[in-house]
Amino acid sequence: MSTLAPSHVTAGIPPTASRPFRARLRRLVRRLGFWFAVAVIVSPAILVFLWMLSLSLKNELENLTYPPVFFPDPPTLANYVHVFSQNSMGLYFRNSLVVSGGATLLALLVGVPAGYGIARLQANRTLVLILIARMTPALSFLIPLFTVFQFLGLNNTLTALVITHLVITVPIVVYVMAGYFETLPRELEEAALIDGGSVWSTLRYVALPLARPGIVVATILAFIFSWNNFVFGAVLAGRATRTLPAAVYNVLTFEQLAWGPLAAAAIVVTLPVLLLTIFIQKEIVAGLTHGGVKGA
């Protein structure tokens, strides 16, 4: 475990008068160095978010002074009130919920059984298809889909957005679920099948209940990546059907809005995702490391 831990390097040295002091000093320096490295590595991550929060809680005067004011004095929620009252943030939020929620639900509907089938057939070639899909730039799906939706009169509708977001959600769900079902023990399923159960009822009553943690992770990951998507909404959505990221870029621009309200809007967009991330932190770490490694 402690492959790099310095602690027992000094353990074997016999105690003499000066050595323990020097050793302790060296250990102290090493420990300080380690915590310094931790601070350097972690601080950019947290500081950008804190700066975002700070911008959103300050009035315009404070946001534009130089040198910058770091702590809002006094903090104000006026920017949040402004974004929600002057713009249709509520509508965009609802659009995002419908699009990401709808695309995630549909993906679960088709993706969970598919993941199960792939895991039991050990059909790894199907997974390659999904990997190639991951390699394809999102814009290249948009040109054909845009053309087809134009033809069907579906451009500017939420339906078109939900369908397009399946490009994101289906591969995630299939990938995570196939990986999860592979880790489940097969004995119970075998017993159910030998007792005359069909593949479908085995999935429904044996495998699915066991796979609940995997389903939670697949759902949240699919939802997050769909929620974060910008370009599909930017191209396919109309005025009233924009998702949050598209709206933040198209409607709440630097020409129209000051920094404070923009930062407040940015927080509204990304806060749900950050909360979900913290909520399933451990599973995301496990799922992504696993998925990432299997990814090549």
Place this chain on the structure above:
Amino acid sequence: MSTSAVIAAAVPRAGFLRRRTRSYRLLTVPALVVVGAVIVFPWLFTLYMSAFDWKIGEAAHFVGLSNYTGLATNQRFIEAIVHTFYFTLLAVVFPLLLGTAAALIFHREFRGRGFLRAIFTLPMMATPVAVALVWTMMFHPQQGVLNYLLSLVGLPPSLWVYSPTWVIPSLVLVEVWHWTPLVMLIVLGGLAALPTEPYESARLDGASEWQLLRFITLPLIMPFIVVAAVIRTIDAVKAFDTIYVISSGGPGTASETINLYLYLQAFAFYNVGNASAVVVVFFGIIVALALLLLHVRERARWAA
């Protein structure tokens, strides 16, 4: 006699297995239909459209390969390829270095590790557009906080994304912030799988911590670093949201990557035929880069 008995016993079992296999296949059908409609169909459609001169709302003319030959002599497209490679190189190397260092740190036991790791991974999940807005404010040459931080350590202010020279490195800074956590997680997965024996025997032989890292840890986690490099390369080549929001390919075309050029062709000029050809070339570049890195990985494995 006995063989036929075995066969007779096996036949119903074989039928049973075959029925089962068919049921498993049936389960994948709905997903395959969806994937066919939203993923495979667009691929084929793109390939088909790339042979036409077509603007949305106008008639399409078959032009064979001339969209491709046009790209080969298109100065702006070639510059976009150069920008993409430059951006990708920086946006792969720095996250790999920092992510590996972070993984080595988070692999050790220390108080608050779980909490700090959670914070460290937050950028990866944050909405790119929202974060890009904040970075735009931070890059502001007069009121931005980054120039203030530079002045604190005695460095002259920078124009950041407003300078043609610095725009790509500045965008890479955002990309590094965003995606170093993913590299960290992948390498951390590799570290968790390390055997302990080599370390014990090397310590007995008097190896220093640095030697342990250099000659045992790094070679053993190299496959994971290569995997991270492949994923990072694919994502960096495809980077769009942050570039589009922060610089829109500017100033001028100084940060116009293939993806930005593609967006303009398709959704500003509605040049669908030409844009489709760009997609095909673009996809070819991505696959080639991924294969190249996997080839390096194979070679590394042979050498080891």
